[in-house]
Amino acid sequence: MTAALEVRELYMTFSGVDALSSVSLSVPQGTWMGLIGPNGSGKSTMLNVLSGLYKPRAGAVVVSGSDLGRVPARSRIKHGVCRTFQHPQLAASLTILENVMVGAVRGRGASADDETGLQWLARLGCAEYAEHLPAEVPYGVQKRAEVARALISEPSLLLLDEPAAGLSARERAELVAALREVREVLPDLTLCLVEHDVGLVASVCTELAVLSAGKLIAHGPTDEVLADDAVKLAYLGSRSTT
């Protein structure tokens, strides 16, 4: 079986500094992989390269067997790649539901109607906000609306950039519950979750990849990676894991 995501020898440079350096990894279909690392280690850069917003200096991104090197960011949704942003990117004048439905226009779920959108919002626990504007709803709802917008495009690879950043403890718990619900409904979905909160990542991801200064220093099953000495040193430092 071809991997859902395969990254080979990826390099990304900003004015001479390598934000990603020789990153290679392979993620089987249906795997939920957490991507962790200290601030500035290149996690967002990695998502930006995978979603096509940044063009890597070298290396290949292969999704479900097709090389996306020449596929512009706007066409990646057709290849089943969709993402959310660290800071929610919703159109301020569209309702939450309308924002969600934007994902269906060019996505693979072109037949999705408002009912489908509402269903996703309901699964993520925010259906009651469907008719509100983004500015009128809690931050956590904005972030989950982005997830719903990505899901309605029927992605095979979903990229989430710090979905829990800025959320309260309650909103975090709601998010975890929502993500578990997603896994139940879509067992084939491959997920790449960038997150600061290692506890949260560990509770939903079966695999972990660790970036440090642009280099991949560990990749494997969650518990093994968390036990790895190099990871503890580079990332977790003196902090405990939970």
Add this chain to the structure above:
Amino acid sequence: MELLQTSLILGVVVGIVYSLSGAGLVVIFRTSGYISFTQGDIAAVGLFVGLAAYNSGAGYVWTALLVIAVSTLVGGLVGALITVPLEKHGHLPAALSTIATALIISGLLNLTVGGDPRSFPEVSRSEALSILGVQMSWSDVAGVLVSASVFIGLGVFFSRSRMGVAMRAVNDNKLAGELLGVPDRRLKLVSWTVAGALSGLLGLFVAPILSLSTVSVNTLLVFGFCAIVIGGFDSIFGALVAGTAIGVMTNLTSTYLDPNLVPTVLWASMLLVLLVRPNGLFGRRKLVRV
């Protein structure tokens, strides 16, 4: 041949002066992230005050200093009282407020001094030197020397002084200025003041050529806009190169084609550069950070 040399050399002369207009816009853009439409009218206020002083017997040097002082003051006031406070509604309202200010200032000038073009004094028409058979007046020489030193000064300021470095950083990242110990708001006010001074200075060299009126000052804006789009928004050096190229090109156009085509050629060359290099000739390609 004589004609060609004249348009080339005098093109460089006016071009360097015009690029000052671009530099003033870049200074504001660097700290605030938008463009001012009111720089021409700010210069006009200084120039009309200076002209009044000149007509009542002030010498040229005092006139020039007065023009710069008034433009500096008006520039700082417009920034401090109107545009920077409006930034809280976003960049678009702030940029629109510079149009409002331009309308108000030009209306006030039209009411008080009228719309008729006036002649404006200059350094001296007498010949200073001649290059390749082209005569240059002391005014031309002064324009080039002063503009060149202003450019060197701006370059040093942006790369060496703490405030200059903070100015470069603040548009990329709000915190950068504060980290360097200079508050965001102060940087913006300084940039408006400096831009005001630059407009006044520029007006001193341009008003004698175009004659002074509330309409002619907008020419400065057009040249400045083209200079920064062609040169690249955040580049002072780009404004210099593009401004000079524009000066030569417009001179060639009016000599060999038709003076009526000058603004169209300016606009078309701007579009052409945008097609080939969207960030201008010397602009950094910026990646949005997400």
Add this chain to the structure above:
Amino acid sequence: MTTTVDRPTADPGSAPRRRRRLSDRAATTTGRGRVGARLATLVVACLAIFAFGQSSTPAIKYAVILSVVYAIAVLGNNAVLGLLGEMNLSSGVSMALGAYAFCYFANDGMGVVAAAVAAVALSTALAAIVAIPTTRLQGIFTALATFALAYAIPTLAIYMKEYTGGDEGTPAPFDFEIFGQLVSGSTTGMLVAALVVFAVLAAASLLMLNAAPGRAALMVGESELAGVTNGFNPRVIKVLVWTWAGFAGAVAGVLYALTVGFIGPTGFGFMLGVWILVGGVVAGARSAWGALLGGLFVGLVPVELQSYVPAEGTSIVFGVILLLALLAGGNGLAQWIERIGLLIKERTFGRKKVDA
């Protein structure tokens, strides 16, 4: 915390639903939704302008007709401003293109209708071509390129004298009739024609704002990144919106030529584009009927002001009004009027639940 997960069974999506509906407040702040009420407002506004024009002196009626013509340009420009958040100072250029092309074709022997269609088609095509490099500029910096273009137009018109009549200008058709009504100058036929064209374009933009094209433009205009990752091509969408503005401007230009009867380079100075932009900001860039207010601001206010302020000083009043509009949040007069209407409604009927 599991309460949220249990919800799918009680899914509101399974209940039969009415059409999507914005709350009154959201509808007011975004200018979207409540299409029926807004269409009705548009018709009422047009009828009110008609009644006002008919009951005025010929001079004022003429200014009213010009205001409606400007309103069409404001409407097009508002798409660029209100959907994309970009500044377009070249609406006067689109008007000039439409007007000059119309007069050229008509004087060349084409019928008036054919000349109008040809002029609008040509101008729209040119607008699309120019939009391709212009939209390479980010956001408000489109103002620079459009300002330079607006500045170039009067001298360009002089240069191209074989087509434009140069300094002297060129006459427009003055004997065009529809249903036996003369459409020219300050005739009632002219007023009706301008209002009907405006109403049709305003209704079209209102419907588009609330349909797929409007949503796509808003997505790209308000959050370009998410637009890209969701499969939209921002450049294409921006060029389309700018082309629509060029189209509306060209239509306004044709009607301008019919109204004024004669066009010359002084009619299309760079300030015209500034007035049209300012009219949109002051009246509200998201409101279809508000564009009429914007047109009146450009066409009628200066005329009315002349009894109080010397002509040279009108720009002061405009500048002050623009500043006040910006200080009030930049949402425009139309939105304030809608807010007041909403307030009155709530006072009379009591505040309803948001999604009753």
